[in-house]
Amino acid sequence: MKTSLDCIPxxxxxxxxxxxxxxxxPALHQKNxxxxxxxxxxxxxxxxxxxxxxxxxxxxxxxxxxxxxxRAAKDRLNTLAxxxxxxxxxxxxxxxxxxxxxxxxxxxxxxxDMGMTSKLTEADVHQTxxxxxTAPFFGELEKFRQAIDNAQSILYxxxxxxxxxxxxxxxxxxxxxTVTVAVRGAPVINDATRVDAQTAGIDxxxxxxxxxxxxxxxxxxxxxxxxxxxxxxADLIIAKGQGNFETLSSxxxxxxxxxKVKCAVIAEHIQQPIGMQVLTAQxxxxxxxx
Amino acid sequence: MKTSLDCIPxxxxxxxxxxxxxxxxPALHQKNxxxxxxxxxxxxxxxxxxxxxxxxxxxxxxxxxxxxxxRAAKDRLNTLAxxxxxxxxxxxxxxxxxxxxxxxxxxxxxxxDMGMTSKLTEADVHQTxxxxxTAPFFGELEKFRQAIDNAQSILYxxxxxxxxxxxxxxxxxxxxxTVTVAVRGAPVINDATRVDAQTAGIDxxxxxxxxxxxxxxxxxxxxxxxxxxxxxxADLIIAKGQGNFETLSSxxxxxxxxxKVKCAVIAEHIQQPIGMQVLTAQxxxxxxxx
Numbered sequence: 001m002k003t004s005l006d007c008i009p010x011x012x013x014x015x016x017x018x019x020x021x022x023x024x025x026p027a028l029h030q031k032n033x034x035x036x037x038x039x040x041x042x043x044x045x046x047x048x049x050x051x052x053x054x055x056x057x058x059x060x061x062x063x064x065x066x067x068x069x070x071r072a073a074k075d076r077l078n079t080l081a082x083x084x085x086x087x088x089x090x091x092x093x094x095x096x097x098x099x100x101x102x103x104x105x106x107x108x109x110x111x112x113d114m115g116m117t118s119k120l121t122e123a124d125v126h127q128t129x130x131x132x133x134t135a136p137f138f139g140e141l142e143k144f145r146q147a148i149d150n151a152q153s154i155l156y157x158x159x160x161x162x163x164x165x166x167x168x169x170x171x172x173x174x175x176x177x178t179v180t181v182a183v184r185g186a187p188v189i190n191d192a193t194r195v196d197a198q199t200a201g202i203d204x205x206x207x208x209x210x211x212x213x214x215x216x217x218x219x220x221x222x223x224x225x226x227x228x229x230x231x232x233x234a235d236l237i238i239a240k241g242q243g244n245f246e247t248l249s250s251x252x253x254x255x256x257x258x259x260k261v262k263c264a265v266i267a268e269h270i271q272q273p274i275g276m277q278v279l280t281a282q283x284x285x286x287x288x289x290x
Numbered sequence: 291m292k293t294s295l296d297c298i299p300x301x302x303x304x305x306x307x308x309x310x311x312x313x314x315x316p317a318l319h320q321k322n323x324x325x326x327x328x329x330x331x332x333x334x335x336x337x338x339x340x341x342x343x344x345x346x347x348x349x350x351x352x353x354x355x356x357x358x359x360x361r362a363a364k365d366r367l368n369t370l371a372x373x374x375x376x377x378x379x380x381x382x383x384x385x386x387x388x389x390x391x392x393x394x395x396x397x398x399x400x401x402x403d404m405g406m407t408s409k410l411t412e413a414d415v416h417q418t419x420x421x422x423x424t425a426p427f428f429g430e431l432e433k434f435r436q437a438i439d440n441a442q443s444i445l446y447x448x449x450x451x452x453x454x455x456x457x458x459x460x461x462x463x464x465x466x467x468t469v470t471v472a473v474r475g476a477p478v479i480n481d482a483t484r485v486d487a488q489t490a491g492i493d494x495x496x497x498x499x500x501x502x503x504x505x506x507x508x509x510x511x512x513x514x515x516x517x518x519x520x521x522x523x524a525d526l527i528i529a530k531g532q533g534n535f536e537t538l539s540s541x542x543x544x545x546x547x548x549x550k551v552k553c554a555v556i557a558e559h560i561q562q563p564i565g566m567q568v569l570t571a572q573x574x575x576x577x578x579x580x
Contacts, residue, residue: 005306005319005320005323006306008302008306008323008327009299009300009302009303009306010299012298012299012302013299016295016296016298016299029295030295030335033295033298034331034332035331037298037327037328037330037331038327038328038331040327041324041325041327041328041331042324045320
């Protein structure tokens with residue numbers, strides 16, 4: 001999807017919050033802010049919002065000289081999620097509909113997004129995961145069930161660290177002969193990379209690949225040829241999180257999106273309220289207005 | 291006060307909202323947004339936020355070719371406030387402390403600020419005015435009472451249309467021999483100009499002057515020499531609203547500010563929570579960090 005004018009104040013605010021998370025230097029915050037304002041003034045609105053996120057976080061890594069400034073935050077989120085995992089795994093085993101429960105937990109894990117909120121607390125995560133099973137849910141569950149039953153090969157695109165621990169629960173429910181799990185090609189915000197897939201134990205369940213890109217989403221033209229081939233060859237693609245939705249919503253593929261609606265622009269686009277847990281086929285998404 | 295980096299996303303958001311209020315043309319919204327991003331990228335942060343507001347709203351008036359795009363909104367706010375006025379005026383007459391009640395009502399009227407929220411409804415105004423007399427209040431009331439008792443001449447700086455109707459209640463309580471009421475020199479957002487002072491009937495109670503400026507605050511260097519002389523000569527100045535606070539908080543004058551705390555930057559600056567009704571002497575404001 002394209003970048004809405006409504007995305008711009010949010011991009012600017014997130015850039016400021018991110019600069020403060022990765023540095024205590026007010027001069028760096030100001031320089032980053034002025035650069036982001038210049039870039040957004042000239043930006044191509046036909047690009048999806050994660051394209052600008054990629055540019056901002058590249059600059060923050062370059063300015064701080066720290067290749068993975070969110071590493072500690074990602075470790076904290078993984079640890080927190082791993083503590084919660086056993087209880088939820090046990091509940092899946094006794095659930096009437098394990099797939100529905102796994103879908104809800106995987107979507108709920110999408111709260112662990114430090115791009116959207118830098119102030120995420122452990123209490124927030126605990127509360128959201130507890131509420132996940134009864135929270136408002138808009139899902140094409142039967143269409144999804146059929147799709148995973150029919151697919152020989154599934155490509156699962158992860159989103160954030162922490163969240164990826166709960167993705168494991170859903171990945172365990174996938175019946176396909178071949179399940180491949182993709183992470184980002186390099187650190188960006190708190191998005192999951194290979195090490196997070198390993199921390200989640202996903203490398204023991206499925207092949208883990210990276211997409212070759214440091215965008216906080218899946219910008220296919222920026223991904224490696226290897227990844228693009230896997231994307232083209234998969235029978236079914238499951239994409240987690242708003243960043244993957246924003247970058248892939250116009251791709252014609254057998255694609256399902258799982259995410260929590262986090263902003264008014266997405267809410268308007270898919271006609272669901274903020275906070276809604278969404279499972280939707282790409283083919284069901286309303287076409288974007290030109 | 292200076293512009294904080296935290297003001298920038300808010301300035302950008304307000305600029306977008308304002309462009310949509312004054313025009314239905316998406317191309318105009320986009321051009322305005324890109325210009326505002328360019329300006330904020332280069333802005334002198336030593337200036338107060340209303341300096342940028344002035345520039346943005348000048349451009350919107352120029353782009354739309356409409357000299358006073360908020361005129362209808364201002365008329366609506368005035369009408370709404372005038373409907374509420376008789377009931378509150380009656381309560382003042384029987385109040386134990388009419389000055390306190392008048393101060394609270396004048397501050398509560400500061401909700402009618404279309405710079406901060408473009409979505410203000412009649413219900414919001416009704417509710418706020420009803421709650422005004424019991425809402426949280428942080429005020430140097432006795433200091434203020436003494437100041438108005440000692441002043442021979444008082445200059446009262448108004449803020450918004452609608453709000454100015456309730457300013458009249460407070461102006462009626464001022465015992466000074468000479469009360470002068472100042473409005474903006476030209477339309478900007480929904481700030482009050484001469485016609486609003488007349489609608490409020492204030493021209494029958496006091497001399498009404500304008501400040502010669504179209505900033506949504508009181509940038510003295512941008513005001514007319516006549517206004518600056520009146521500002522310098524007044525025994526006491528009463529300044530309404532956050533815009534007047536932002537532009538005058540560092541002026542050393544016998545100055546009292548009355549406003550509702552509307553954002554986190556101001557809340558941090560004066561150490562009061564968002565929503566608080568504040569009456570404070572200029573001399574009591576914490577010094578700004580360099």
